[in-house]
Amino acid sequence: AIQMTQSPSSLSASVGDTVTITCRASQGMRTDLGWYQQKPGTAPRLLIYAASTLQSGVPSRFSGSGAVTQFTLTITNLQPEDFGTYYCLQDYDYPWTFGQGTKVEVK
């Protein structure tokens, strides 16, 4: 199975900052990767799919990049409502696998 190593495990940033979260895949996988945001007590929300395609309705301050083994989620101009835990998910090869998650605190 493809292992997804996500970093950092947590971060704290201020409103207006730019935040970067990284997922590294244990083997090459084109751009078959999505990013999800989860707030406590709620279901995850799709932000990005195909590594860089913004899901409809998601603010443009969220962006994704990368291919093969290295992927990045960037949040520019961080907003108070961006708190939560962010996960990457590879859908290149079964079994699909999530990263361990990155908890984002907005100061």
Next chain:
Amino acid sequence: EVTLVESGGGLVKPGESLRLSCTGSGFTFSQYNINWVRQAPGKGLEWVSSISRRGTYTFYADSVKTRFSVSRDDARNSAHLQMDGLRVEDTAIYYCARDPEQCLDRICYSSFDYWGQGAEVTVSS
């Protein structure tokens, strides 16, 4: 409005079975792949299973593949996860999510664009 609703969760003893259901509304259920994702208490997300449109293909995580079975009933806009031989480590919230399998430049990508609210499964003696 697109909604997915999970049902069938509960408290069971190790070795027992449960059948979760996922019922969709507000969209054409048969046109979507359906996935199950779980989250153990205080832990991250774990993909569990996928079933393709028409039920042609099914896939499972290694941790459940000999014990869980996924199916769908498009006439009832529902998908099911049959969980047998439950273990304490299967304790989690189970979410279903739809996947439109969006295609870009002739490559199709999965994306879980709508999720249910989750069903709680507790396995304890």
